[in-house]
Amino acid sequence: MPGNAGPDGLGFAKTGFRELLASDVAAQDLRIGANFAGDRAAAVSRALAEARRTIATMPANYITFPNSDARVFTAAPATPARPGRELTLDGEVLRAFGTLTVPGHVWRTLQRLGVWVEPVLVGEWSRLMRAYGERMGRPVGSGEAEAALAWLDPIRDTQLARIVAQRLLDQGRQVTCVWTGAWIGSGPGTLDIDHCLPWSAWPCGDLWNLLPATPRVNQHLKRDRLPSAAALAGARTSIMAWWSDAWLSDPALQGRFEREAAAALPVPASASFEDIFAGLEWRRLRLRQDQQVQEWQGVRGDL
Structure with missing residues (x-):
């Protein structure tokens, strides 16, 4: 903006923002669950503090309802503890910078x-x-x-879930299609990873949304449809068993699973699998109501 500080007119751009521009932090890296260390952690923390300050003093301060002095947004900035050498972008860390209502x-x-x-x-x-x-x-x-x-645009990537499923199969563990209960073999072309809430309606590659399925179910029966309430309830036990086998066995993946669920679903702190599944049901209902996504009634509905 003309008249703003700095040679480029970016008055909001302070030390942290410019450090991000100069570092190897890509836009795709700034997501829930991302972990930073060393100088990159410090740069992200400073940039978040600068963004918090800019939001509170500018848009949240000056945006009002029509013909009124009442502010639309309520900003409550806070000062987090000095970051250590590691920073993980989860709900607790972000909330420490303040809230915007x-x-x-x-x-x-x-x-x-x-x-x-x-x-x-x-x-x-x-x-x-x-x-x-x-x-x-x-x-x-x-x-x-x-x-x-x-x-x-989010990248549609199911590779991690495929790797985990194959690792379980290599260990002699049983992997089943969450929608049919059919055993999935270790041979080529026997495993698909399904987005429970379809990518076309809600592009979410979070771990809780990636489920093992047979190619027939994923590609020919369910496709890009939203599981009905009955179909989702019928798969409850299978879905929660997959979550347990795939993500709880690895502390790093367990932490990512929990952070992603807390960011995308209405779940309490320290949520159990039951809480996360209830959040999944709530999100399914919202997609159905807001976008009128075509429903899939389950395998029996396709017979």
Whole structure:
């Protein structure tokens, strides 16, 4: 912005932000469950503190309801303890930087109308950046601002779940299709990894959402449909057994599983498998209500 501090006009960019730009921290690395060490941990912590300060003093302070001085958002910044040589982005760490309260009706509206809200925001920011560029004598080319604002699509990756399933099979352990109970062999073409909540409706590659299935069920029966309440309830025991066998056996994967579940599902602190499954049922219902995703009634419904 013209007049802001620094040669590039990025008034919000302080030490932590510039350290992130200069380091090897990619945007995809800044996700729930990510772990940083050494100088990278310090840079991420400083950047989070700067972002917290900017949010509290600028948008949360100045955004008000129409024809009112009442603020839309309530910011409660906090100062976390000095970070050590390691930093893991989980709920506890992020909450230590403070909280931002969003009114329920605003949150629900953004969820349901996001497909229209997002392009409006991108268009407005692009227009603003082009105007700033003209005032600073640094024209922003056509499409340049839009490209900088493009959302990074999640990568559809089921490799880790495949590796874990194959490791269990190599140990002589039994791996079954969560939807049918059929045994899965160790030969090629016998194992698929299914996204319980379909990727096409909710692109989530969290460990709790990756389930073993036979290729027939995953590719030809369930496909991109949402399991019905009955189908999900019928697979409850199989899903929880897979979670236990696949993720509890490895402390590193167990921690990631729990952090991802806490970030994506409405579960309490120190959630049990029962809590996580209840959160999965709640998320399934929200997808059904908000997006009207076609339901899959289970294997019997395809007979």
